[in-house]
Amino acid sequence: MGVEMDPLLHAWSYFRRRKFQLCSDLCSQLLAKAPGDQAAWCLKIRALTEMVYVDEIDVDQEGIAEMMLDENAIAQVARPGTSLKLPGTSQGGGPSQAVRPLTQTGRPITGFVRPSTQGGRPGTMEQAIKTPRTAHTARPMTSASGRYVRLGTASLLTNPDGPFLNVAKLNLNNYAQKPKLAKALFEYIFHHENDVKNAIDLAAYATQHAQFKDWWWKVQIGKCYYRLGLYREAETQFKSALKQQDMVDTILYLAKVYSRLDQPLTALNVFKQGLDRFSGEVSLLCGIARIYEEMNNISTAAEYYKDVLKQDNTHVEAIACIGSNHFYSDQPEIALRFYRRLLQMGVYNCQLFNNLGLCCFYAQQYDMILSSFERALSLAENEEETADVWYNLGHVAAGIGDTSLAFQCFKLALTNNNDHAEAYNNLAVLEMQKGRIEQVGDLQRSYMAAQMSEAAYPEHVDTQQLITQLRQHFARL
Numbered sequence: 484m485g486v487e488m489d490p491l492l493h494a495w496s497y498f499r500r501r502k503f504q505l506c507s508d509l510c511s512q513l514l515a516k517a518p519g520d521q522a523a524w525c526l527k528i529r530a531l532t533e534m535v536y537v538d539e540i541d542v543d544q545e546g547i548a549e550m551m552l553d554e555n556a557i558a559q560v561a562r563p564g565t566s567l568k569l570p571g572t573s574q575g576g577g578p579s580q581a582v583r584p585l586t587q588t589g590r591p592i593t594g595f596v597r598p599s600t601q602g603g604r605p606g607t608m609e610q611a612i613k614t615p616r617t618a619h620t621a622r623p624m625t626s627a628s629g630r631y632v633r634l635g636t637a638s639l640l641t642n643p644d645g646p647f648l649n650v651a652k653l654n655l656n657n658y659a660q661k662p663k664l665a666k667a668l669f670e671y672i673f674h675h676e677n678d679v680k681n682a683i684d685l686a687a688y689a690t691q692h693a694q695f696k697d698w699w700w701k702v703q704i705g706k707c708y709y710r711l712g713l714y715r716e717a718e719t720q721f722k723s724a725l726k727q728q729d730m731v732d733t734i735l736y737l738a739k740v741y742s743r744l745d746q747p748l749t750a751l752n753v754f755k756q757g758l759d760r761f762s763g764e765v766s767l768l769c770g771i772a773r774i775y776e777e778m779n780n781i782s783t784a785a786e787y788y789k790d791v792l793k794q795d796n797t798h799v800e801a802i803a804c805i806g807s808n809h810f811y812s813d814q815p816e817i818a819l820r821f822y823r824r825l826l827q828m829g830v831y832n833c834q835l836f837n838n839l840g841l842c843c844f845y846a847q848q849y850d851m852i853l854s855s856f857e858r859a860l861s862l863a864e865n866e867e868e869t870a871d872v873w874y875n876l877g878h879v880a881a882g883i884g885d886t887s888l889a890f891q892c893f894k895l896a897l898t899n900n901n902d903h904a905e906a907y908n909n910l911a912v913l914e915m916q917k918g919r920i921e922q923v924g925d926l927q928r929s930y931m932a933a934q935m936s937e938a939a940y941p942e943h944v945d946t947q948q949l950i951t952q953l954r955q956h957f958a959r960l
Contacts, residue, residue: 491522498530506530525664528671531647536674539706540735540766567747567777650681659688662697669703683707698728705736714740731761738770747774765795772804781808797828806838815845833862837872844879852879870900877909886913926953 488496490513497506510527513520650672658665665685673682683704690700705720721737724730734757741750754771761767772787785808791801806821819842825835840855856876863869877892890913896906930953936946 491520491526494523494526498526498533501533503530503534507534521664525667527647528675529667532667532670532674534675536670539709540732540739565748566745567742567774648676650676650678653681655681655685656688659685659692662689662693665689666699673703673707679707679710683711696727698724698730698733701727702730702733702736705740709736709740709743714744729760731757731764731766734761735766735770742774747778750774763794765791765798768794769798769800772801776804784808799825799828799830802828810838810842810845815842818842819846819848831862833859833864833868833872836862837868837875840879841875844882866899870896870903870906873899874903874906874909877906881909881913886916889913926956929953930957 490509494506494509494513497503497509507527507530510523510530513523514527517523648671653668658668669682669685669689672678672685686700686703686707690697690704693700695701701720701724705717705724708714708717708720718737718740721733721740724733725737734753738750738753741747741753751771751774754767754774757767758764758771768787768791772784772791775781775784775787785805788801788805788808791798792805795801802821802825806818806825809815809821810818819839822835822839822842826839836855836859840852840859843849843851843855856872856879859872860869863872873892873896877889877896880886880889880892890910893906893910893913896903897910900906930950933946933950933953936943937950940946
């Protein structure tokens with residue numbers, strides 16, 4: 484007979500190999516035999532937490548309630564370059580608004596989809612309702628976002644009979660006196676159960692028991708305050724934790740608080756002070772680059788992304804953002820090198836091949852254009868991605884003078900996504916070139932829209948030419 488492994492060690496082995504469901508099942512069997520086994524109990528709640536764990540540093544979703552009912556505003560009309568609400572025009576010699584597309588709130592579209600990059604802080608409630616909050620949905624998020632709702636019901640999914648722990652019946656003060664159990668229990672309550680009230684109670688008991696000398700508990704209290712929208716209280720906790728123990732994560736949390744309070748310059752100072760103590764830390768450099776990018780200071784952001792690559796030459800976000808910046812700066816050949824680097828690293832998705840196809844077209848490497856777009860179409864996961872690929876193919880067709888192919892491509896883009904405004908616009912241009920003015924629209928409304936465009940961006944040459952043409956047309960009537 485072979486020697487069997489101890490069940491607890493077997494469960495621990497599953498946990499180390501990230502097979503959390505198997506680990507949880509084995510711990511359940513141990514707890515059925517010995518309900519008082521603290522080791523199995525602790526291992527099970529850690530496994531359940533890891534199943535739904537999401538890093539709080541990078542995931543930052545802002546709902547309508549947080550944006551429109553924000554009582555933490557410092558100034559209603561901030562100076563240019565000091566607010567994320569009013570990013571202003573391009574600074575530092577980056578590509579102009581006429582070249583680089585913007586979101587509905589005025590932020591430049593980045594080369595890497597992150598939370599909060601697909602939209603900003605709208606000025607009115609109407610604009611907040613109309614603004615998409617993520618890259619894949621047109622619905623504005625509420626303060627109780629979908630991720631938090633999923634986490635709150637995760638216990639029912641992992642245990643069909645009901646939640647593993649009834650948190651309301653636990654004596655949190657007793658658990659707070661056992662540091663190892665308390666930390667595992669806190670993460671279970673915070674991440675798995677999404678019960679911030681009981682989590683902050685446990686953290687408060689534990690930090691009192693530690694005589695306010697444990698920095699880890701102060702960071703957890705700060706996370707709870709942040710989740711509850713109490714940003715100033717969270718700031719106090721993170722600062723106190725940094726005095727006791729200098730940690731990169733705490734610096735990132737503190738900068739995140741200042742970003743939510745719309746104080747990007749203070750967040751930049753926090754990052755730069757962190758770089759003095761943690762020289763060359765990639766996450767701090769990347770955080771600085773993100774803030775500069777949100778403030779529309781593209782050239783400075785690109786410099787910091789280059790510093791990121793000096794430390795970590797496989798950083799996907801930095802490579803994608805630098806490639807995007809080169810593309811919109813009319814350097815498609817250099818952008819092509821960065822996107823090829825992503826391909827060599829194993830990134831294999833629709834967006835990458837879409838960008839490769841566009842770079843090949845503008846770099847006049849025509850042999851690779853169609854194969855890149857064909858690969859992008861085969862990898863598209865939803866209709867919005869398919870529409871974008873057909874829209875770009877329409878641009879390529881228009882560039883080589885095949886207007887009938889361009890017409891069909893734009894029609895296919897609208898078939899997949901009938902809200903694709905750019906495709907409607909280009910179809911109207913093609914109709915106007917064919918002389919079918921009746922299908923284009925009202926010239927008076929076109930003139931009014933062009934005037935609004937000129938007021939928003941006076942230096943846009945195409946708008947000025949359109950207004951000149953319309954005035955000449957009106958003069959002939």
